[in-house]
Amino acid sequence: MIIDGTGRKVITFLIELGSFTEFSLRVLASMVYHKRYGRFRKAWQRLTWQMFEIGIKSLPVVMVTGAFVAMTLAVQSFAQLNQMGLADRMGGLINVSVLNELGPVLTAFMIAGRVGGALTAELGTMKVTEQIDAVRAMGADPVYYLVVPRLLACIFLTPILTIYADLLGVIGGALISVYHFGINAEGYWQFSADIVEKYDLIVGISKGFFFGGAIGMISCYNGFNCGRGARGVGRACTEAFVTSFVAILLINFVVAVVSRAIYMSLWELKSMI
Numbered sequence: 001m002i003i004d005g006t007g008r009k010v011i012t013f014l015i016e017l018g019s020f021t022e023f024s025l026r027v028l029a030s031m032v033y034h035k036r037y038g039r040f041r042k043a044w045q046r047l048t049w050q051m052f053e054i055g056i057k058s059l060p061v062v063m064v065t066g067a068f069v070a071m072t073l074a075v076q077s078f079a080q081l082n083q084m085g086l087a088d089r090m091g092g093l094i095n096v097s098v099l100n101e102l103g104p105v106l107t108a109f110m111i112a113g114r115v116g117g118a119l120t121a122e123l124g125t126m127k128v129t130e131q132i133d134a135v136r137a138m139g140a141d142p143v144y145y146l147v148v149p150r151l152l153a154c155i156f157l158t159p160i161l162t163i164y165a166d167l168l169g170v171i172g173g174a175l176i177s178v179y180h181f182g183i184n185a186e187g188y189w190q191f192s193a194d195i196v197e198k199y200d201l202i203v204g205i206s207k208g209f210f211f212g213g214a215i216g217m218i219s220c221y222n223g224f225n226c227g228r229g230a231r232g233v234g235r236a237c238t239e240a241f242v243t244s245f246v247a248i249l250l251i252n253f254v255v256a257v258v259s260r261a262i263y264m265s266l267w268e269l270k271s272m273i
Contacts, residue, residue, distance in 0.1 A: 019221075019225070020217075020218075020221050023220075023221045023225075024217055027220070030141060030143045031144075031152075047149045047152055047153060050149045050152075051153045051156065053118075054111070054115050054153045054154060054157050055153070055160065055161065057114075058110065058114055058157075058161055059161070059164065061110050062110055062161045062165045062168075063164070063165070065106050065110050066103060066165030066166065066167070066169040066172070067169060067171070067172035068172065069103075069169060070168075070169035070172040070173035070176075071172040071173060071175070071176045073093075073097060073098075074172075074176040074177050074180075074181070077090060077093060077094070078177070087181070088183060088184055088188060089191045090173075090177050090183060090188065090191075091177065091187075091188040091191050092192050092195030092196060093195075094169075094170075094192075095169075095170055095173065095196050096200055098169035098170060099200045099201050099204045100200045101204075101252075104204045104205075104207040105207075105211075105248060105252055106165070107158070107165045107208070107211075108162075108215065108248045109245065109248065111154070111158055111212070112219075112241060112248065113241065115154065116215045116218065117219075117240065117241055120219045120220075120226070120233075120236050120241075121233055121237050122223065123146060123147075123220060123223025123224055124222070124223045124232065124233040124236045126146070126223075127223065127224060127226055128226070128228060128229065128230075128233060132146070132224070146220075147220045147224070150216055150219075153216070154213065155209055155213050155216065158208040158211050158212030158215070159205045159206075159208030159209055159212070161208070162204060166201075166204065174189075199263055203255070203256075203259045206259075210255060211248055211251060211252075214251060215247075218240055218244050218247060219240045219244065221240075222240040222243070
């Protein structure tokens with residue numbers, strides 16, 4: 001029974017993976033080879049609306065996330081560093097953590113929770129009420145018309161929201177460290193400048209592109225393939241939310257490993273020169 005159940009789950013997973021891969025290829029092909037791609041004005045209008053929904057309306061939650069994560073990190077790390085006489089180095093610790101890991105990952109989590117669920121529910125409701133079939137019956141490609149603007153908005157705006165969260169995190173960490181704990185401001189920023197590299201900022205922002213693509217594709221896929229009725233839409237939202245979280249963690253690990261290998265290769269090359 002255990003082997004039979006495991007086999008069924010593996011087969012179901014492979015079928016779902018194949019369906020998701022096929023859907024992703026359809027989306028990419030629609031972006032590149034669509035016969036009506038020249039209708040730039042209408043496509044731009046749909047894209048700007050999705051950018052407003054995904055980007056502008058996500059600013060408050062991203063602001064709170066970036067600021068309070070860095071402020072909490074400052075509170076938690078001050079006692080240990082102060083005992084070792086390294087309180088002035090808090091700036092490097094906080095800013096590297098925010099720029100490289102906490103900012104991009106937590107921003108993606110917030111977008112997956114707020115935007116991913118909304119995209120899945122919207123497209124799922126459209127499928128249940130047969131609006132997607134109506135778009136297809138009118139001669140339009142529902143993938144190009146409905147999925148592409150949402151996916152592009154996620155890809156373009158996730159890095160921008162990541163930068164915004166990083167900025168608020170840097171400011172929040174500095175406020176707590178300098179004005180609450182009384183750390184020397186000059187030393188705080190000096191150690192930050194010495195430790196933080198452009199590499200950390202570039203890697204953190206680049207993660208946003210991958211996170212945004214994963215969130216947009218997973219959310220749209222679950223919306224397009226949701227079950228019947230309100231229960232099907234609710235289950236699709238839950239699956240999109242959980243899958244996006246797992247994908248973010250997996251992508252973060254892969255990007256960290258690859259970027260670290262590239263960094264070490266460049267460091268060795270620089271040493272040889």
